Amino acid sequence: MRERLLAAEKVVPIRWHDGSLYLLDQRQLPLKEHWQRFERSSDVATAIRDMLVRGAPAIGIAAAFAVVLAARARYAAGGDWRGALAADCQQLAEARPTAVNLFWALRRMAECLAAQSDDTALQALEQEALEIYTSDREANLVMAQLGAEVIERDNPHPQHIYTHCNAGALATGGFGTALGVVRAAHLAGLVERVFVNETRPWLQGSRLTAWELLQEGVPMRLNVDSAAAHVMREHEVRWVIVGADRIAENGDVANKIGTYQLAVTAMHHGAKLMVVAPSSSIDMDCECGDDIEIEERNPDELLSVAGQRITVDMPVFNPSFDITPADLIDVIVTEKGIVERPDEEKMQALMCRKRLH
Numbered sequence: 001m002r003e004r005l006l007a008a009e010k011v012v013p014i015r016w017h018d019g020s021l022y023l024l025d026q027r028q029l030p031l032k033e034h035w036q037r038f039e040r041s042s043d044v045a046t047a048i049r050d051m052l053v054r055g056a057p058a059i060g061i062a063a064a065f066a067v068v069l070a071a072r073a074r075y076a077a078g079g080d081w082r083g084a085l086a087a088d089c090q091q092l093a094e095a096r097p098t099a100v101n102l103f104w105a106l107r108r109m110a111e112c113l114a115a116q117s118d119d120t121a122l123q124a125l126e127q128e129a130l131e132i133y134t135s136d137r138e139a140n141l142v143m144a145q146l147g148a149e150v151i152e153r154d155n156p157h158p159q160h161i162y163t164h165c166n167a168g169a170l171a172t173g174g175f176g177t178a179l180g181v182v183r184a185a186h187l188a189g190l191v192e193r194v195f196v197n198e199t200r201p202w203l204q205g206s207r208l209t210a211w212e213l214l215q216e217g218v219p220m221r222l223n224v225d226s227a228a229a230h231v232m233r234e235h236e237v238r239w240v241i242v243g244a245d246r247i248a249e250n251g252d253v254a255n256k257i258g259t260y261q262l263a264v265t266a267m268h269h270g271a272k273l274m275v276v277a278p279s280s281s282i283d284m285d286c287e288c289g290d291d292i293e294i295e296e297r298n299p300d301e302l303l304s305v306a307g308q309r310i311t312v313d314m315p316v317f318n319p320s321f322d323i324t325p326a327d328l329i330d331v332i333v334t335e336k337g338i339v340e341r342p343d344e345e346k347m348q349a350l351m352c353r354k355r356l357h
């Protein structure tokens with residue numbers, strides 16, 4: 001399966017080439033594929049905040065390379081370059097609050113720097129950022145296989161799968177988390193059709209997930225978010241498969257707003273919920289979902305579409321994520337293995353495991 005996924009890869013959101021970071025501007029997809037080159041970490045922080053790059057692992061990877069850019073600039077300027085770099089890292093940390101991968105990646109880069117002399121720091125930081133990038137891709141290939149095997153054990157026939165937001169290649173270093181499982185299940189002949197939530201207000205589903213699936217010929221159908229219950233009642237959906245931005249110690253999951261109501265709807269209709277995320281998205285310092293900060297984004301995301309105002313000013317509540325309690329989750333798939341019916345004890349045991357590859 002690994003080779004087939006590598007051969008089928010069409011979407012890459014991040015490139016590190018000749019010491020420069022290139023990000024595919026996801027605000028313009030799918031109608032325009034525009035790569036933007038980044039030389040300054042402050043510009044990467046803005047790109048994360050404004051969702052030019054988005055998705056928990058992709059945010060972490062972009063931040064890691066931004067630290068490399070910042071370290072080079074601060075080292076060249078001389079003086080207390082490490083102190084100045086710390087300020088750049090703080091600016092990156094303030095870009096978005098919910099996806100733990102951002103903070104996980106910044107912590108890894110800080111630990112790498114602390115272990116280096118001035119003479120070795122820049123090269124070591126670049127190697128660490130490349131390792132964060134490549135290990136994310138490897139984790140996604142492992143999770144794709146594991147998740148497809150779970151689906152096959154449950155039902156070895158073509159089936160309906162439901163997905164929300166974009167946990168695809170565009171949200172990661174490549175292949176995706178939830179969509180990586182969908183890709184592998186499709187290659188294994190297990191997918192009759194993927195129902196794709198458009199995922200208002202940012203439309204990660206209709207603009208990003210649909211684009212990824214269409215490029216690889218995965219049978220899909222787009223629907224409005226509010227059709228979820230109707231779709232599950234009219235079409236036997238076996239699995240709802242989503243990503244995660246942060247998973248708490250007890251297995252509660254922070255993911256795109258709408259995931260929680262999908263979980264409740266899936267339970268009512270007998271569908272199972274699979275969460276796919278690398279261990280870098282698991283935050284053992286968060287005891288439960290209540291400890292996870294939920295980002296609230298600009299109200300204009302609801303008052304406008306594609307930059308065009310569609311209504312008048314009014315009070316708006318625009319949380320970008322919600323919390324799905326562990327007891328609504330059938331399985332969490334990570335690169336360390338799977339956890340069925342997650343709870344604190346099982347999550348702690350998972351985090352003690354080594355990566356499978």
Ligand SMILES: CSC[C@H]1O[C@H](OP(=O)(O)O)[C@H](O)[C@@H]1O
Nearest residue numbers: 054055056165167171243255256
């Ligand atoms: C593989 S992480 C994908 C995760 O990130 C998305 O959030 P956003 O697009 O706001 O960065 C969404 O929650 C996805 O499930």
